[in-house]
Amino acid sequence: MTGVGQTDYPPGFTNDLIYCQFMEATGAEIVVRSLAEEGVEFVFGYPGGAVLNIYDEIFKQDKFKHVLVRHEQAAVHAADAYARATGRVGVALVTSGPGVTNAVTGIATAYMDSIPIVVVTGQVPTPAIGMDAFQEVDTVGITRPCVKHNFLVKDVKDLAATMKKAFIIAATGRPGPVVVDVPKDVTYHTTDFEYPATVEMRSYNPVVKGHSGQLKRAVQMLLEAKRPMIYTGGGVVLGNAAAQLVEVARLLGFPVTNTLMGLGGYPATDRQNLGMLGMHGTYEANMAMQHCDVLLAVGARFDDRVIGNPAHFAREQRRIIHVDIDPSSISKRVKVDVPIVGDVKNVLTEMLTLLKQAKDRPDAEALTAWWTQIELWRSKNCLKYNKQSPIIKPQYVVEKLWEVTKGEAYVTSDVGQHQMWAAQYYKFDQPRRWINSGGLGTMGVGLPYAMGVQLAFPDAQVACITGESSIQMNIQELSTCKQYRIPVKVLTLNNRYMGMVRQWQEFFYGSRYAESYMESLPDFVKLAEAYGHVGMKIEKPEDVEAAIREAFSPALKERMVFMDFQTDQTENVFPMVEGGKGLSEMILAEEL
Amino acid sequence: MRHIISLLMENEAGALSRVAGLFSARAYNIESLTVAPTEDATLSRMTIVTTGSEDVIEQITKQLNKLVDVIKVMDLTEGRHIERELMLLKVKAVGAGREEMKRTADIFRGRIIDVTDSTYTIELTGTGSKLDAFLEAIDPAFIIETVRTGASGIGRGERSLKV
Numbered sequence: 001m002t003g004v005g006q007t008d009y010p011p012g013f014t015n016d017l018i019y020c021q022f023m024e025a026t027g028a029e030i031v032v033r034s035l036a037e038e039g040v041e042f043v044f045g046y047p048g049g050a051v052l053n054i055y056d057e058i059f060k061q062d063k064f065k066h067v068l069v070r071h072e073q074a075a076v077h078a079a080d081a082y083a084r085a086t087g088r089v090g091v092a093l094v095t096s097g098p099g100v101t102n103a104v105t106g107i108a109t110a111y112m113d114s115i116p117i118v119v120v121t122g123q124v125p126t127p128a129i130g131m132d133a134f135q136e137v138d139t140v141g142i143t144r145p146c147v148k149h150n151f152l153v154k155d156v157k158d159l160a161a162t163m164k165k166a167f168i169i170a171a172t173g174r175p176g177p178v179v180v181d182v183p184k185d186v187t188y189h190t191t192d193f194e195y196p197a198t199v200e201m202r203s204y205n206p207v208v209k210g211h212s213g214q215l216k217r218a219v220q221m222l223l224e225a226k227r228p229m230i231y232t233g234g235g236v237v238l239g240n241a242a243a244q245l246v247e248v249a250r251l252l253g254f255p256v257t258n259t260l261m262g263l264g265g266y267p268a269t270d271r272q273n274l275g276m277l278g279m280h281g282t283y284e285a286n287m288a289m290q291h292c293d294v295l296l297a298v299g300a301r302f303d304d305r306v307i308g309n310p311a312h313f314a315r316e317q318r319r320i321i322h323v324d325i326d327p328s329s330i331s332k333r334v335k336v337d338v339p340i341v342g343d344v345k346n347v348l349t350e351m352l353t354l355l356k357q358a359k360d361r362p363d364a365e366a367l368t369a370w371w372t373q374i375e376l377w378r379s380k381n382c383l384k385y386n387k388q389s390p391i392i393k394p395q396y397v398v399e400k401l402w403e404v405t406k407g408e409a410y411v412t413s414d415v416g417q418h419q420m421w422a423a424q425y426y427k428f429d430q431p432r433r434w435i436n437s438g439g440l441g442t443m444g445v446g447l448p449y450a451m452g453v454q455l456a457f458p459d460a461q462v463a464c465i466t467g468e469s470s471i472q473m474n475i476q477e478l479s480t481c482k483q484y485r486i487p488v489k490v491l492t493l494n495n496r497y498m499g500m501v502r503q504w505q506e507f508f509y510g511s512r513y514a515e516s517y518m519e520s521l522p523d524f525v526k527l528a529e530a531y532g533h534v535g536m537k538i539e540k541p542e543d544v545e546a547a548i549r550e551a552f553s554p555a556l557k558e559r560m561v562f563m564d565f566q567t568d569q570t571e572n573v574f575p576m577v578e579g580g581k582g583l584s585e586m587i588l589a590e591e592l
Numbered sequence: 593m594r595h596i597i598s599l600l601m602e603n604e605a606g607a608l609s610r611v612a613g614l615f616s617a618r619a620y621n622i623e624s625l626t627v628a629p630t631e632d633a634t635l636s637r638m639t640i641v642t643t644g645s646e647d648v649i650e651q652i653t654k655q656l657n658k659l660v661d662v663i664k665v666m667d668l669t670e671g672r673h674i675e676r677e678l679m680l681l682k683v684k685a686v687g688a689g690r691e692e693m694k695r696t697a698d699i700f701r702g703r704i705i706d707v708t709d710s711t712y713t714i715e716l717t718g719t720g721s722k723l724d725a726f727l728e729a730i731d732p733a734f735i736i737e738t739v740r741t742g743a744s745g746i747g748r749g750e751r752s753l754k755v
Contacts, residue, residue: 140606145617149660152605169660202755203602203663328654331647 025193027156027186028053031120034163036063037195040091042082042455043067044075048095049135050122053187067455067484070476072099074448076106077474079117080177081445081452083110084435085410087240089170090117090452096124096184097135100142105442107177108146112439113261114238116175118166125185126154139181148176156189164199173206174326175238206325210342210350218296218321218338219354225294226366227373228254231277233306234261234438235299235324235344242266242431244348245298251355252362255374257285259300260423261438268427269407274374275383278306279577280420283382283586286577288374290316290584297322299344302334303439304579310334312582323347382575382588383424392541394418394493394567397548398425401463401491404548409433409461412449414470415441417499420573422465444473450488451480461489461552468494468564469518478531481560489551490562492524495569503572507587528562539566594623594643596668596675596745597653598753602661603629603636610659611638620644620652624677624742635663635755639744641720664753672748678715679723680705682737685712689734700726711736719743 025033031054035043044067047055058066069075072094079090094103100121110117124133140150149169151162159182166178222228230252236245242265249256249272256266257277266273275282277289289295289307295318300306307313310333322329322336323344330339340347385395398421401409411426412435413419419436428434435453437445450464471492481488493499501516525535534556538547544565551561574589601607608627615622623641630637642652649667656665668675685693685707697704697714700722706713716726720743727738747753 141609144606144610144613201660204660326658328651328658332651 023193024190026053026057026188026190027159027182028057028188030156030159030191030193031163031182031187032057032061033193034160034195035091036061038089038163038167040064040089042079043091043093044069044078044082044452045093046072046075046095046099048099048122050096050099050124050184051093051187053184054093054120054122054182066093067451068480069448070479071474072102073106073444074451074474074477074480076103076117076119077109077442077445077448078452078455079119080106080110080115081412081435081449082456083115083117084113084449085432085453086456087432089167090115092117092119094119095122095135096139097137099135100137100139104143104146107143107179109437109440109442109445110177111146111148113234113437114175115177116170117177118170119177119179121179121181123152123181123183126183127185129183139179143179146177147179148174150179150181152181152183153186154183156186156191159186159191160193160195161199164196165201168199168201169204173204174329207327207341208343208346210323210340210347212350214338214340215347215350215354218340219351219358221294221319221321221338222252222254222296222355223358223360223362225254225292226363227291227293227370228252228296228362228367229288229292229294230254230256230296230298231259231289231300232256232262232265232298233259233300236262236265237299237431239299239325239344240431241299241345241348244345244352248348248352248355251352253367254296254362255288255371257281257289259306259438260436262300263423263434264428264431267429269429274378276423277583279308280424280573280575281577282424283380283575283588284374284377286575286583286586287377290582291373293318295320297324297336298348299324301329301332304333307334308577308583308585309580312585315582380588385571385589389541389568391568392538392544392565394421394495394565394571395425396541397491397493397544397565397567398422398465400545400548401465402426404545404552405461405463409463410435410450410453410457412436412446412453412462412464414446414464414466414473415443416467416470416501417495417503417571417573418465418467418470418493420500421493426465443470446470447474447477447481447488447490450490451477451484451486454486454488455484464488464490466490466492467499468492468496468521468524469498475527478528478533478560478562482532485558487556487558487560489560491548492562492564493567494521494524494564495567495571496521497569499571500573506572507578524562524564528560533560533562535562535564537564537566593645593649594641594669595649596673596743597640597642597656597665598668598745599638599640599656599665600630600663600753600755601636601638601659602663603634604661607636607661608638610661611640611656614655614659615642618651618655620648624740626742626744632755639742641743663755666747666753668745668747671751673745673751674748675719675743675745676717677720677723677743678717678741679726680739681714681716681735683712683714683730684710684734684736686710689731693730693734696726696729700729702726
């Protein structure tokens with residue numbers, strides 16, 4: 001029976017057909033269908049009052065999967081990791097007020113590392129905005145300093161175009177997080193819906209192509225170099241330019257170093273790679289940075305953890321070529337001679353063409369002498385550690401993980417000593433395999449990062465290297481792992497200390513370990529088991545490899561495994577450049 | 593050094609706070625900031641007076657350009673330009689001082705736009721330094737209230753900032 005005001009459709013005319021074009025849609029439907037149109041696979045989120053209409057639409061669709069986290073921070077981290085690992089835009093959905101404030105740490109983390117994510121946030125209804133309504137917070141205000149851009153959608157007619165803009169802005173230029181704040185009344189207001197194929201923005205046109213004159217100057221400078229160095233950052237990974245970087249570096253035969261964010265941009269096991277540079281970089285990488293005469297910086301930003309004291313760095317004469325998509329990254333901390341603004345892949349491709357056309361070749365004699373010097377630095381073997389120790393050395397765990405996973409795992413980390421050991425001892429040969437919070441340094445990212453990666457690549461080996469302090473900052477996500485059967489492998493390097501804090505206190509605060517000791521740790525094995533996972537406690541070096549092999553064995557392929565390694569309590573991360581010191585002023589392990 | 597930076601941005605809610613937030617987050621100086629819509633109601637024109645070394649000014653310009661809503665940025669002080677600021681000033685005007693105040697205002701091409709038995713309200717435009725000079729020329733004891741708009745600026749000749 002047809003109700004009053006309802007239309008009678010002819011037989012065979014299904015609802016699906018009406019759904020597909022020019023139909024009236026509610027704001028909630030528009031949000032959900034926009035996500036589907038963008039090809040979103042996963043939405044990480046947590047429901048609440050302001051987003052109930054959106055969740056109701058999610059319930060009715062099957063285009064993407066919603067992953068229910070246990071804390072909004074983890075939703076954003078998981079979306080962020082999904083983006084880092086796949087190169088696609090990650091999506092999170094949270095409610096207004098505390099949903100947003102919980103998400104802010106995740107958003108700021110993504111912002112500092114230039115990760116493309118779209119975060120849809122619920123907001124109180126437009127008439128209630130500014131009235132101190134229940135679960136109201138000024139979302140665009142609170143997120144403004146840590147997003148690439150944000151929107152408050154006050155009219156449902158603007159919603160589809162705004163969603164499109166959000167995805168374009170997040171993914172293009174220097175990527176970054178975009179927040180779309182949607183008041184509850186907008187989610188039930190209706191309008192004609194058609195998802196735009198693209199949206200023009202007169203104020204937003206990122207530069208893609210490098211300046212050809214500057215490129216020629218750069219190539220000339222590279223070919224004249226006596227002591228060249230290539231220094232690359234997260235931009236090479238984010239810009240999918242690893243293959244081009246390898247081609248340029250191999251053609252020139254120059255040494256390469258990667259930043260923490262740039263690991264995997266150039267194969268770590270390649271002889272031309274000197275390892276990571278910076279505060280905990282290798283001796284050879286830091287020395288070569290300091291003493292090179294021509295430096296090619298690609299998608300990196302000379303930050304304080306990378307070059308230490310800029311005044312000390314400037315003591316040596318060198319000419320610098322800097323390629324970056326963001327003009328504001330160039331000549332910010334270090335003056336450069338040849339700035340090239342553009343997409344790194346584009347610029348490196350152009351550079352390669354020019355190098356191949358050039359009549360000159362690099363100075364072979366000078367290059368041989370330079371490599372001899374570098375090999376001398378390398379022979380210091382700055383990453384050696386005591387392998388005879390009766391106590392588990394954290395470096396050993398990472399090395400064994402690398403061996404067992406054949407260097408092919410996706411490795412996420414939290415923040416602190418274990419993060420540095422992971423970066424130093426897991427040799428990443430491919431980009432997008434190393435997932436960590438480099439800029440903001442957010443403890444607690446490791447587990448949600450691993451979830452985001454594992455969901456994107458269900459068959460891949462995903463390891464989370466963490467510490468007993470960091471893991472507790474988002475440990476509730478063990479429950480999410482259970483619900484979605486996410487079989488990540490957690491390796492906790494448990495030294496019963498906030499290791500990096502302890503290390504600084506030992507070096508710079510007279511070994512006064514103020515509040516850096518983790519008392520009353522839970523029994524992690526029981527905790528893992530309580531969440532339905534597999535727990536292991538490993539106390540002896542001889543058991544390390546077997547435990548990792550078992551965790552990654554076919555028998556446990558479907559299971560989440562929590563490995564609690566009881567590691568040396570007083571191990572420190574070396575080499576180390578003290579804050580304010582120069583790159584070549586490293587403290588080495590042997591010197592203590 | 594003092595710089596006058598002009599910019600055009602989308603006239604949307606929160607536009608001003610994006611710029612103001614950028615200056616406070618990155619600890620840039622801000623001497624004055626004026627903003628109003630242009631003849632095209634979708635555009636806001638902003639004039640920012642700031643001080644800093646060449647490196648800092650370069651960063652300020654780049655960071656402003658990076659804001660998604662900003663369409664164009666120009667450092668007016670890089671070329672020939674005109675700078676004007678409006679000041680409204682309420683002063684005591686009694687006895688012998690009343691005539692003296694009128695004369696000083698005349699010298700500075702100020703206009704008296706409101707009069708009572710005991711006060712004048714003076715309108716004065718010019719560069720910031722001219723307004724400063726006027727304030728120095730009169731006895732501070734006579735000043736009841738001053739209101740300044742902050743500088744606006746425009747390029748000389750063909751030099752222009754438009755979409």
